[in-house]
Amino acid sequence: MAFDDPVLWTALLKIIGVNIVLSGDNAVVIALAARSLPPKQQKQAIFWGSGAAVIMRIVLTLFAVALLELSWLKLIGSVLLLWIGVKLLLPEDGEDNIESSSNLGVAIRTILVADLVMSLDNVIAVAAAAGGHWGLLITGLAISIPLVIFGATLLLKLMERWPIIITIGAGLLGFVAGEMAWEDKAIEAFTSQYPPMVKYIVAAAGAIFVVGLGRFLAGRNLKEAAAEHLESQGAHPESVKSDTAR
Numbered sequence: 257m258a259f260d261d262p263v264l265w266t267a268l269l270k271i272i273g274v275n276i277v278l279s280g281d282n283a284v285v286i287a288l289a290a291r292s293l294p295p296k297q298q299k300q301a302i303f304w305g306s307g308a309a310v311i312m313r314i315v316l317t318l319f320a321v322a323l324l325e326l327s328w329l330k331l332i333g334s335v336l337l338l339w340i341g342v343k344l345l346l347p348e349d350g351e352d353n354i355e356s357s358s359n360l361g362v363a364i365r366t367i368l369v370a371d372l373v374m375s376l377d378n379v380i381a382v383a384a385a386a387g388g389h390w391g392l393l394i395t396g397l398a399i400s401i402p403l404v405i406f407g408a409t410l411l412l413k414l415m416e417r418w419p420i421i422i423t424i425g426a427g428l429l430g431f432v433a434g435e436m437a438w439e440d441k442a443i444e445a446f447t448s449q450y451p452p453m454v455k456y457i458v459a460a461a462g463a464i465f466v467v468g469l470g471r472f473l474a475g476r477n478l479k480e481a482a483a484e485h486l487e488s489q490g491a492h493p494e495s496v497k498s499d500t501a502r
Contacts (some may be wrong), residue, residue: 268396270385270428271393273385274381275396275397277421301363305367305368308368310397310401313379313401317383317386320379320382321383321393324436327441327442330441333433333436334433334440337380337430337433338430340429341430342426342466344422345473346470346474347478423471426466427463430465432459432462433462434462435458438454
């Protein structure tokens, strides 16, 4: 790809975008794991824990890029990515189960384990956005991960103030999922019959699907939570149902 190729810049922006949107929880985990350390060791835990997590994530993503070149795996990955996008729009339970420690080594280990468990969505999304270009992938990660680590607090505040950022991020994941599914080698004989523009129509449909389903499920969960709260306050079940149905 040429340096002035718009496709290159679009792919790079997608990598940075999905990585920032999906890494908010990881930034929170880092803060929670280091919260019981003295101030000086907190900085060390964040630096070494984040650095090790970055290296681990790059290695995992490189494996994911290689695997996505196999037939059928892009289709499977696109389904996973659609669900990840929908899940992004659902209320979170929080990370209260992340244990803090007064020991620097234990805190770093906690950060690494938690990041490994929580990075599946990030790895799949970034690998898909890279489109098989390893140099582009590493560049995108190199730019976006420091932004996440050092701007975590600002990013989380921005997302809380303007929830539309999360919705846009979820839509972006749906778009990437649509593109990835269309590019799978297993259906190449079928997709090659259509003009390139059809891929972007499918990608847009993926974005609409994620945002639509995500908002529907989030609304349903909100109604169920409201009903449970009212019932716990002693409201009659029938009145709870009528209230939540309005």
